[in-house]
Amino acid sequence: MDAFEPVITHAAVDSVLHVIKPADLPAWLQARTDSEQQWLNVHAWKSDAVGLWVYPTHTGSFAAVLVAADLEDPMAFATLPMQLPANVWRVEGLISETAAAALQLGWRIGAYQFTRYKAPKRLPAQLCVDAIDAEMADIARACCQVRDWVNTPTEDMGPAHLQAIAEEFAAKYAAHCKVIEGDDLLAHNFPTIHAVGRASHRAPRLIHLKWGAADAPKLSIVGKGVCFDTGGLNLKASAGMRNMKKDMGGAAHALALAGWVMARKLPVQLNLFIAAVENAVGPNALRPGEVVVTRKGLSVEIDNTDAEGRLVLCDALARACDDTPDLIIDFATLTGAARVALGPDLPALYSNDDGMAAQLQSASLAVRDPMWRMPLWQSYYRYLDSKVADLANASATPMAGSVTAALYLQKFVRPDIPWVHFDVYSWNDADRPGRPAGGEAQGLRAVFAMLQARYSAS
Helix, strand or coil: CHHHCCCEECCCCCEEEEEECHHHHHHHHHCCCHHHHHHHHHHCCCCCCCCEEEEECCCCCEEEEEECCCCCCHHHCCCHHHHCCCCEEEEECCCCHHHHHHHHHHHHHHCCCCCCCCCCCCCCCEEECCCCCHHHHHHHHHHHHHHHHHHCCHHHCCHHHHHHHHHHHHHHHCCEEEEEECCHHHHCCCHHHHHHHCCCCCCCEEEEEEECCCCCCEEEEEEEEEEEECCCCCCCCHHHHCCHHHHHHHHHHHHHHHHHHHHCCCCCEEEEEEEEEEECCCCCCCCCCCEEECCCCCEEECCCCCCCHHHHHHHHHHHHHCCCCCEEEEEECCCHHHHHHHCCCCCEEEECCHHHHHHHHHHHHHHCCCCEECCCCHHHHHHHCCCCCCEECCCCCCCCHHHHHHHHHHCCCCCCCCEEEEECCCEECCCECCECCEECCCCHHHHHHHHHHHHHCC
């Protein structure tokens, strides 16, 4: 996105974009010139279709109309930068401050292209505004950071690269970053992070960033940073392995959220934990059937080395609990089962606190950032039974795979600490307007809206 700044500008306007609701369409059409009406009737208005049309005006230039039912949804505007001609546009027809903010956010998100290795297809259209909304710029930056980091191949986005991002944030926001790496993980009692990452030539690590006042409420954010997942000795098939550069999507969300919290100076004491590993195959790779004693002291039988995300997270979550935070939020590209249950667009939300889950769902609706709560159905713990350890890391049944993964994580969270777990896909399988194929931020805007409401009032 930075290559195209400023997509929001004060430059002279070339063209006008009319934004209207479907109910207002007849009156708006009636106010057009005869030639404009004729063109639109031929090209656009044969049905009740809702969308975007560019049309010639009586002056010989052109204008456009966007018909959208929800003008407070940023994604209603995310279609515009790459579908409109690359002019400078002024928008007419917005009716609320919320819609104006949604316009700026959606325009920035919609202008995104991943250009690290390939020239952009085209320049985006620019939006002329009277005042640039700095908060919307921060939101867009966080969402596009997630996209950039997830899109970057593993050779350029390994554990050390995640560490470098955290260290860059620490320098920018006067935070402290500590990293425990390689065999030091064993010395500091992070055995499952070490076990998953030990076979890679790139050392596993726990990245801990700390920021904020000592007397502020403690917020802990935890991210799964599996920079590539072969499946380990339970090797994935080629189709399943193809996009596993995205298996650090949880870390990308956690890092972006932490940066956002610091940029907006939220009144919290922030602790960010990233378990960064590469799940590789090698002579000392973790084997099915092994038993690992976790940081919490629970023994885990390795039923499947491809259920590695919960292993690295369980030690990180146990560490987060050591600080007795006010709230723990974790993000992970954890299970394909969540995608089977909810599809690619809906991150699965789990929480041990009904009030917290309700706050998140309310924020989700308010900012149009969807998520869906799933149950921590305690009876399904039986699927994680082990004959030789306290529990297994995976179930022998294909049923309730996302639920059992969340239940596994819950074992490592103190019940007196509110905890939220997001099982995110972090990916768009195909190009859609405003949502290019590749990395995607999911639930991030809703989580920050909840945090802002929760802590700005404290």
